[in-house]
Amino acid sequence: MSRKPFTVHSGVAAPLLVDNIDTDQIIPSREMKTVSRNGLSDGLFAGWRYASPTDRTPRPEFVLNQKKYAVASILLGGDNFGCGSSREHAVWALTEYGIRAIVAIGFGDIFRNNCVRNGLLPIKLPDLVVRSLADFDGEVVIDLPSQTLSAGPNVHAFDIDSYAKRLLVEGLDPISLTQQHQSEIEAYFADDKKVRPWL
Amino acid sequence: MARTLFDKLWDAHKVVDVGDGADLLAIDRVVLHERTGGIALKSLAEAGRDVRDPDRVFAIMDHIVSFRPGRGRDEARLPGGEQFITETRALSKAAGLHLIDTDDPRQGIVHVVSPELGIALPGVSLICPDSHTCSLGALGALAWGVGSSDAEHAMATGAIRAKKPAQMRVSVHGTLGSAVTAKDLSLHLISKFGAAGGSGMAIEFAGSAINALPLEGRLTLCNMAVEFAAFTALIAPDDATIASLMGKPFGPDDIQWIEAVSEWRQLFTDDDARFDQEIEIDAQDVAPMVTWGTSPEEAAPVSAHLPEAVEREVLEYMGLEPRDTLQDLKLHGAFIGSCTNGRLSDLRAAAAVLRHGRVAEGMRAVCVPGSKSVRAAAEAEGLDKVFINAGFEWGEPGCAMCFYAGGETFPPGSRVISSTNRNFRGRQGPGVRTHLASPATVAASAMAGCIADPRRILERQVAA
């Protein structure tokens, strides 16, 4: 299974500059209705996006419901974005909705890993930079191979773990990469069975 | 070189250095539940991949199952939820895993059942697509929560790729006061250092107050580490840990026991080992705590006032006025259960309070034991009667009202005191206002009808 490669992406960035946005907010549990990765984007931010759990009238004050951000493919977040429940559904809902990258002050660990496994780019940038992006009108350009994000004349370099970068840029499947080491894994377990026979 | 407990566990599971500062780590055991595990099994099957060693994978039903007394085999607590149960069952059977089904006498919440059955053991590496997997570090296991894709990865290959995190030690000195529990200690820590205070770190809890905590309290403390944004938590196994593991169905048998114990005895942090960060806490400073906001860091001693500067949105969601005293907040509901505080000692602590009164008029109070074996043990002691006589419902084991999945819950706008781990907006239902606390505080508050200090009830009894 390969994923959609991520090289250069330009798009509108919608600001959600609240700290500690947890995965329950990204996709409320009640929106995860089946054992499937698909059909989740309707439930994305449901608690904020719609009038109530039963009434799907869009709430005009929510950022993604605003005309300017209707085409947003980048989200701007605060600190500890994606904390809370490990549900990968949060990432599947975001990608199905059309989000390709999240720029935040910080990320929940499991969430960040889940992003990378699913072709969604998590970018960590300082508070001031994220705030300046929120005020920027126009398309933000993210160049993953060169690890830069540009908003007009301002170019910001970002860090990313080189493995995450490789998975994203090449659209690789992490399981196949690990299977290249399968003989070492088998040798590990064969030895371990002698040391810890109770497992 | 001197090594920490975490270093030792990491080194023992390292298969190969894959570059970029990451290692392939062998995963001894994978635990799944029907909420996120079914999808991992399904994706694996759809990709045409087998589970490498089904004997190392355990599927347990807990999240979606109904907690209605006398529930049916496929009965879910939300409309349409049966599918999670039936599909996970079918996929688990097809893959040949250990399945602990809804009607199995061993059933319960994954993180309650894993130590009960010896699925989690000292020195074991264990992952589960559930963020509270860090609970199991209380046994000295290298256990952490992952997404479904990583669970899939570990099932297919026996390993996952991980970068070794930074390490923190939290040392808790002295002795916790009476009716001050591991839950209060964790809320104290998180409120003091912030919900991102342990961000991405492996945290070892140590010190005299930790050594004095019974195993169940250690599980509670490590459970809350993810609310501190930690990668995971750990406590070095000691005599008490080891004694609790004898005769576990998935642990060492009689012949392997001595060998296992001598291996487990190596699992401690060497004297000169270094941590990236150290935090010291004086156990005397910890009081019974309750959260007032929508993040676990928004917590204060039960007797406190709200802090001065609180965001308007938080006040609005929680229905608070600036300068409210926590003890005056009127409650509509109470819940005791979950992987944080749904074990036998938790039920005992709550029952010790409930013996002295009844739930206040108009409140809905629910107790759901964390597993069937907890429930059976509680019933053997007559605790079910204490709860029921006090006006609590007594439910069938599972996650129950810890999180809203759709279906039945407390009404919007209601104020609920809960022994669970998350007070996020909507966590227990749309508009539900959650206050986290220990089981004793939940019980005392349920009786008072407002947030209350359990010490008042317990100490009055001692004095009388």
Ligand code: SF4
């Ligand atoms: S009891 Fe609550 S926190 Fe624990 S595993 Fe279940 S839903 Fe998650």
